[in-house]
Amino acid sequence: MPHATTDDGVKLYFEETGSGTPVIFVHEFAGDMRSWEPQMRHFGQRYRAICYNARGYPPSDVPAQSSSYSQARAADDILAVLDHLGIEKAHVVGLSMGGFATLHFGFRHPTRALSLTVSGCGYGAELDQQEKFKGEAQASARMLMEGGMEKFAHHYGYGPTRVQYQNKDPRGFAEFVTMLAEHSALGSANTQLGVQGSRPSLYTLVDQMRALTVPTLVLTGDEDWPCLQPALLMKQNIPSAALSVMPNCGHTINIEDPDEFNRLVGAFVVQVDCGRWPMRDPRAVSGSITGMKS
Template sequence: MPYATTDDGVRLHYEECGSGTPVIFVHEFAGDHRSWETQMRHFGQRYRAITYAARGYSPSDVPEDVAKYYQARAADDIAAVLSCLRIEKAHVVGLSMGGFATLHFGFRHPQRALSLCVAGCGYGAEKGQQDKFRNEVATVAAFLDAHGIEAFAAKYAYGPTRVQFENKDLRGFEEFKRQLSEHAAVGARNTQLGVQGERPSLYDLVEPMKALTVPTLILTGDEDWPCLQPALLMKQTIPSAALSVMPNCGHTINLEDPDQFNRLVGDFIVQVDAGRWPERDPRATVASITGIK
């Protein structure tokens, strides 16, 4: 079983298939490396497709010290996997927690990103929601301590932006819920407290987003309510960003509608590799609708 070792000594299990330009997939809090199986099969036919289990997710190491879990570390772990595989640059695709890590990878390692796909990114990011989100993080951590991962999965899987997945694909949803129930409770707890609960608001990252020139695709489901406004913020702020909203979709968009997700990401990567991905024309940001002064 292959592992990449980070500079703080944590081993990260990774998988890869295919050959060609590298594309690395970064999973969400409720998922793991298995969540990207449909993407690995699809993109592995055309690219060198890579995914890994984040720290805290078996078979990667599960540090018991919550200080080992934080946002910058999550971004640097992407770089650690790429370095282990001797990859200088890659397309980086992340969902939710992985989307935040992907965005921060763009801030911290822009020279190593061919492109960024930031999907389902925004939970707790809005200024008026931060205290509520941190309270929810504390509640989740306490529930995991008290009841364990199986009881947690039985509740968390039915969140208001995940029921769309259940309604659309019950078999896929049941697999997602089962895999969530197999996570390490201490890893989930520490990820919530260290990565989720302490990450900066997107609204505090406007200046680094303005400076980001890596080709970027923002993806969100139109029923992923906490991510809609943050998706607009990223679109409006990142000069190299495009926004695509997937209709009748919740949060787990790569699993809920893999065909549409793969098409959108695939078309994006093709344009980037062809040198055809634009930065925003400054003329598109003038205040006048007509452009007539």
Template sequence: MPHVTTDDGVKLYYEEAGKGLPIVFVHEFAGDWRSWEPQMRHFARFYRCITFSARGFLPSDVPPDPSSYSQDRARDDIRSILDGLGIEKAHIVGLSMGGFATLHFGFTYPERCLSLVIGGCGYGAEPGKREQFAKEASAAADGFEQLGMEKAGASYALGPTRVQFQNNDPRGWTEFRDQLMEHSALGSANTMRGVQRMRPSLYELVEKMRTITAPTLIITGDEDWPCIEPSVLMKREIPTSALSIIPNAGHTINIETPAEFNRQIEMFLHLVDVGSWPARDPRAVSGDILGTK
């Protein structure tokens, strides 16, 4: 199996297709390398596309030590993919957990980014939701360990921002649920505790967001409630960003609404590749409402 090895010795499974400028796809907690199949098939026509399973997600290694899992590790595993494949710079596309990692990668390694797509990013970020999210993340981790993935995974797939997927595309949702139930219970529990529960709030990262220079597309579903206000925050603070909201969509937008997701990203990447993606005009944030002063 093709893999790269991280600086702490974890093997990350990857697949690639196509040629041209590279795109690295970074999956969400409930997904794995397979989650990006609609994007791999579409964008491999024009780009060198790479998808990989995060640590803790088969067939990548599942480290038993919980200390092997953190937001910084998730961020640096993207760098390990680039280094292992000899890629200097890439478009980075992430969803949810992968969106958080993409954001952190963008302000930590700006020299490695052609652009950033931050999708469905915001769970637990709002200041008033931090304690609730931490409790729910701990309970979910306990469930994966105690109940196993078949039962706990099936329940997780019916979360309040997943039912839209089930309603919009029952066949696609069933495939998503079945793949989730194949995940490692240990890897899921360790990831939930070490990455999801412990990551900093987006509201603590405002100063770092302001340093991002790579063209950035923030995208979310309009019924992905935990991500809407954090997406507005990122739009406001990242000076090279645009915000897109997909109608009648939940959290798993890359496979729930793949045609629209792909369309928007293709347009974004085209503008970036031809050098036409703008930074924000400072006059747009003067503080005036009508600009009559």
């Protein structure tokens, strides 16, 4: 079974397909590498497509202590997979928890990223929502440890930004909930405590955003309410960032509308590979509204 080993000895299971420029996919909390199947099949026809299970998600290792999980480790685990595969640079594509990891990978290891796709990134980011989000992460961890994974999946899976997927594709949504119920309760609880509930607010990272020059695509669904304002924050402050909002979509955009997701990410990656991805023109952020002096 292929795996990469992190600097703290955790084994991460991965799969790959195709050849060419590497693209690595980083999954969300409620998903795993199987969530990227539409992207692995699509991008694997054109690129070396790679996905892996985060720590806490079997068949990757499930460290017993929540101290083994953090936002920094989530970003560095991407690096561990790339290092194991001997990949110097890759396009990094993440959703939600994976989107946060992708953004932090750009902060921590910018020379190893060809580009960053930061999608569905923003849960709990707004400063006035931090305590509420941390409380919900702790409640999730308690439910996982006391009620088990199946009970949790049938609660968490029907959240306010996932019902869009259920309404659009009941069969795909049922598969998503079934796969969520197969996760490790311990690994999921520790991820809630060590990663989700402990990560810094995006609003405290503006200086790091302004220093980021890696080509970046920010993606969100227009009904992914917790991610809309944070998406604007990243667009406004990352000088290499573009923002795309997918219509009538909730949180799980890569499987809710895989064709549109693949189209947007594919066009972005091609433009980066052609050397045509722009930095923001300073004239676009002048103090004037129209360009005319009053």
